[in-house]
Amino acid sequence: MNTVKIVGTGLLGTSIGLRLRTRGVRVLLADASPTMAALARDMGAGEPDDGSACDLIVVAVPPDVAGQVIAAELRRDPGATVTDVASIKGLLLQQVRGLATKAELDRYIGSHPMAGREKSGAVAARHDLFIGRPWVVCSDEDTPPGRLRQVLALIETMGATPVHLEPDFHDAAVARVSHAPQVIASLMAAQLVDAPPEGVGLAGQGLRDVTRIAASEPGLWARILSGNAAEVRRVLLGVRDGLDRVIDALDTGEGAGADAGAGVDAGAGSRTLKPGAVAELAGVIAAGNEGYDRIPGKHGQAQRRFEPVTVLVDDSPGSLGRLFAAIGEIGVNIEDVRIEHAAGQPLGIVEVFVEPRVAHELAEALRRRGWRVPVERLTEENT
Amino acid sequence: MNTVKIVGTGLLGTSIGLRLRTRGVRVLLADASPTMAALARDMGAGEPDDGSACDLIVVAVPPDVAGQVIAAELRRDPGATVTDVASIKGLLLQQVRGLATKAELDRYIGSHPMAGREKSGAVAARHDLFIGRPWVVCSDEDTPPGRLRQVLALIETMGATPVHLEPDFHDAAVARVSHAPQVIASLMAAQLVDAPPEGVGLAGQGLRDVTRIAASEPGLWARILSGNAAEVRRVLLGVRDGLDRVIDALDTGEGAGADAGAGVDAGAGSRTLKPGAVAELAGVIAAGNEGYDRIPGKHGQAQRRFEPVTVLVDDSPGSLGRLFAAIGEIGVNIEDVRIEHAAGQPLGIVEVFVEPRVAHELAEALRRRGWRVPVERLTEENT
Structure with a gap:
């Protein structure tokens, strides 16, 4: 070239x-x-x-x-x-x-x-x-x-x-792995528009992950979805079939506005559901397990290959700098970092991802230097 | 205690x-x-x-x-x-x-x-x-x-x-932020069960994020969904309304199995869609933007409230420590950090998230100290 x-x-x-x-x-x-x-x-x-x-x-x-x-x-x-x-x-x-x-x-x-x-x-x-x-x-x-x-x-x-x-094979594939997931993430995120703030405040990483791509650009995506309409529609029809089954299984016969608990026997929260409803719900989650298992590299590379060492730090200027300086002195290379800020607390939760063979050593060395390092998490392979 | x-x-x-x-x-x-x-x-x-x-x-x-x-x-x-x-x-x-x-x-x-x-x-x-x-x-x-x-x-x-x-407020809230997203992630993942491997192999981080919680346990989730049936159903009915609108907008009148391209004018991929269909699709993605923006917490909010300063560092022990020490000396507080590794290259791409008002100053100060700071990225609001 x-x-x-x-x-x-x-x-x-x-x-x-x-x-x-x-x-x-x-x-x-x-x-x-x-x-x-x-x-x-x-x-x-x-x-x-x-x-x-x-x-x-x-x-x-x-x-x-x-x-x-x-x-x-x-x-x-x-x-x-x-x-x-x-x-x-x-x-x-x-x-x-x-x-x-x-x-x-x-x-x-x-x-x-x-x-x-x-x-x-x-x-x-x-x-x-x-x-x-x-x-x-x-x-x-x-x-x-x-x-x-x-x-x-x-x-x-x-x-x-x-x-x-082949072009048609490609279009069917991206409808499944990219275009339909975009629609689904956007539709789920849209349900939050009129949610009370105290309710949305309970959101965890699960909701954040499901909706992350909902931040994508409307104009570009309208063009993409329009251009692959038939294939995307085909996948979404499959989603709707499943959704209809779940909505039917969740029907307590009292209407969405009724008090779902009225007249329920103690200890039998699902008694008002139709026979077979619980199995239907479990089946949907199980099918999701099966589909998820088919995604290659599903856990993200960093989480798979590297071991997290969790450190609690003050949420103040310089504290991260001191932490990373300490890790540098210990001589361990950082592969990835995640920082979460504890809700309502002046505390940062730092996950430092390192090679598995040095994780324990790093945790010990940080503890000796006075850093707050909770008990190490088990790797996925061990759980 | x-x-x-x-x-x-x-x-x-x-x-x-x-x-x-x-x-x-x-x-x-x-x-x-x-x-x-x-x-x-x-x-x-x-x-x-x-x-x-x-x-x-x-x-x-x-x-x-x-x-x-x-x-x-x-x-x-x-x-x-x-x-x-x-x-x-x-x-x-x-x-x-x-x-x-x-x-x-x-x-x-x-x-x-x-x-x-x-x-x-x-x-x-x-x-x-x-x-x-x-x-x-x-x-x-x-x-x-x-x-x-x-x-x-x-x-x-x-x-x-x-x-x-209140208990009922709680149940409505978790239906939105936890229980319905679980169903949606599972339904999307289930669409991959019979996908050809070459197609699923095209999956990227978007699909992985949307479906991550689809790995959850069927038995436990059948119990949770059963116990909160009315509230979960209410949210899912909202999703289905949106899904029906998208499926309708994507209808090219040729059936899901037909060749979507037949008879289409060149350069007019969406010509066979109904009038208003493209606006409907853009509206769904835009509503997803709006809902996503309401989620508090880290990678939603951090990215929006804080400005990223990108620094290229050697992928070697101590380089991150030196970077964060330098940032500490400059006196800027780090709100979040993301590290990406250029696969096959001894290079780390570090995004340091800081208050927008100090981002430019930090970038300049790091450049003066010899750090490789590419042109600043604009925040989402500017793109």
Whole structure:
């Protein structure tokens, strides 16, 4: 790769530019908004597009305009290989087929990096966004090997892992693992809009995790969901089937507003539920267990590979600095850190993740130095 | 507190015992399963129940049997204050009222610590499980102050923060922030059961977060959901309303099995959707934004209230200590920290969250000291 043009300097386009620049590749930046292109340039993602011919063009615009932009780029630069990073692939390929000649089509290979953040725009970009992530490539038997090699070289440069999939298979898969979960998280979070503050104040990490991606951008997601409507709808119909079964199982026959406890025998909280209702509820949770177990790397890498050492610190300036200085003196490398602030207490709960073999030693060394280190947690393997 | 009896040595009961033991309180352990009681004892949570009179009895059994156990304990030990940790409070109180005398009722104060793990049982217990967490107390005007003080002393010993709520208010609140999210996470995870492995392999952190609590125990959750059926159902009906609207908005009129792209104009991926459908989808995501913003606590609020300053550090022992020492010298208080590792590179990306008014100053001061501080990211409000 000598010269790569990036069309669309949002989160993904700018992140790709940043990383290409670390490898010395010449990067041309184009965006419908000159301000956004200038921001990406200021961040170090490349230089303004001067119309030079390119080896590779990466289209990183929203999915509803990607087809037109891909076709325009294929026409404009007759030597370039063109790829895109849109999260829908089937509909997009059809659009490009309708707009491009056969010769132009030979130069187009759709792709989709499975990476993102709940923040968007060039300012959220980072050159390491794609490291270790799957990057779907939608080539087929007609794809010229030299063109495919260019796209694979891009993926390798990003530190990502290429995954070859059919466009329709891709769309069905991302509907399940990305698009439908977005809808579900948003719908759950929306139930909090009119909740009393004292009630929402009881929220724990479970609710935070379920709803974290509900912070995502409405405009972009309306485009993504629209572009993969049939597949997302299919998954959501499955969710609704399950939801209907749960709602039916929870029906005490008294209406949602009635006092659920009236007339219930002591010790038989579920007596007013229909026969089979409890088994239905347990079945839904059990099916969730089974589905969850299918997710690779589900616990997050840091939690799996590293052991947490919990330290209680005063919630005051400098206390974290003293803690990390102490850990540095002890000579242990910190792999990850989580800080929680105790509700209503001037106390921080710091979880320092380290290599399992040094966790006990670190805990002991910190205790000897007067740090408050509660009894170590067991690793997941031990529980 | 001299002697506390814990009835039910699962995750919560054993965790309470572990912490009471660190304070030298005598803890008696009872469980319907002698094996489970012995496991809790072996973990250091207390000694076998010998029938001694107690100051305080903590009932930590599943919610469907809690009422009977509470009533039995009130009768057995006529001097003891009895509390419980069940996640339903309204129905339980009614059950206890049906089983206990007025004098016995005066000694019962229901409570509920907002803490847990997706793992269950004594082996998952930790004495710091409750630190900084809200702990709901359901006392009323008839509660003798001396009895209430005993329960508050327990909560204080656990490091938790008491929150006084009416039983019915509590049940409605936990339906929203805990019970319904459990159902939603399980239903989403269940959609992965028959997904092809290559598809699930595309999963990212978003799906992992949405489904993390889907790993929870079916039996316990069937009991919890049954015991709070009306309130959970009410929240789920709200989710279903939203889900129906999304499913309707995604209807391309071609059926879920049809080829969504057929006959679509190039560049108009959403052309086949009904008028208003895209706005409906954007509205659902926007409502999710709004609901998510209402969740107090760490990674929601910390990210919003505080400004991240990103620093690139060598991934070696001591480098974090030097960084935090420098920040301490600069005199800035750290509110939160996130560390990401660039896989395969000896580099850590540290996000230090601070008060917005000092973020720029901190970035400049760190740069002057030779730290690698890339261009500051804008806060979410600015993106």
